[in-house]
Amino acid sequence: MPAAFPDFRLGTVLATSFTATLTERRGDSVERIPVPQRLADWLAVSGLAVESCTDEQLELARELRESIHAAATAAALQEPLPAAAVEIINARSAQGQASAVLTPDGKRRWQLNSPTAVEDALGVIAADAISIISGERDGKLALCASPTCQAAFFDTSQSRTRRWCDMNTCGNRQKKARFNANRAAAK
Numbered sequence: 613m614p615a616a617f618p619d620f621r622l623g624t625v626l627a628t629s630f631t632a633t634l635t636e637r638r639g640d641s642v643e644r645i646p647v648p649q650r651l652a653d654w655l656a657v658s659g660l661a662v663e664s665c666t667d668e669q670l671e672l673a674r675e676l677r678e679s680i681h682a683a684a685t686a687a688a689l690q691e692p693l694p695a696a697a698v699e700i701i702n703a704r705s706a707q708g709q710a711s712a713v714l715t716p717d718g719k720r721r722w723q724l725n726s727p728t729a730v731e732d733a734l735g736v737i738a739a740d741a742i743s744i745i746s747g748e749r750d751g752k753l754a755l756c757a758s759p760t761c762q763a764a765f766f767d768t769s770q771s772r773t774r775r776w777c778d779m780n781t782c783g784n785r786q787k788k789a790r791f792n793a794n795r796a797a798a799k
């Protein structure tokens with residue numbers, strides 16, 4: 613992996629791990645899938661490995677990503693879902709033809725059809741987004757408290773009081789900022 617490409621922010625929820633391939637959306641944004649190969653890399657580490665990925669498929673993926681981001685943000689704010697975003701999520705979900713496969717050791721694996729693997733993978737991601745936006749899954753959509761991020765994330769904590777999309781990045785930075793502010797005030 614060339615060092616020139618930013619690393620991934622992987623979470624436990626597929627759809628919001630996917631939207632986190634663009635971070636710091638309200639600040640100096642970082643595109644983590646700048647080229648088709650990086651989308652292929654992301655899909656591989658997310659259990660949706662494909663053999664190849666074209667520029668057009670990367671465009672399709674980014675369009676889905678931004679649609680999930682828009683719809684999840686609206687859901688977190690309890691606002692009406694943007695119709696264009698819903699349309700794209702549904703189109704990708706309908707286009708995907710991945711099959712869920714049960715492995716001998718009792719795990720779920722996704723089986724993609726080789727010529728359309730990227731579209732199939734996007735279908736799995738779209739369906740995952742539908743399950744969290746619809747409120748079907750146990751958890752709550754919320755927006756990251758970091759002002760330069762504000763990413764929609766899926767809070768599965770028992771108290772539903774998680775504040776940051778990612779404790780190791782946004783959470784940590786916020787804590788450091790508060791620590792520095794307190795130190796400055798104490799001087």
Ligand SMILES: [Zn+2]
Binds near residue numbers: 757758761762763777
């Ligand atoms: Zn964040």
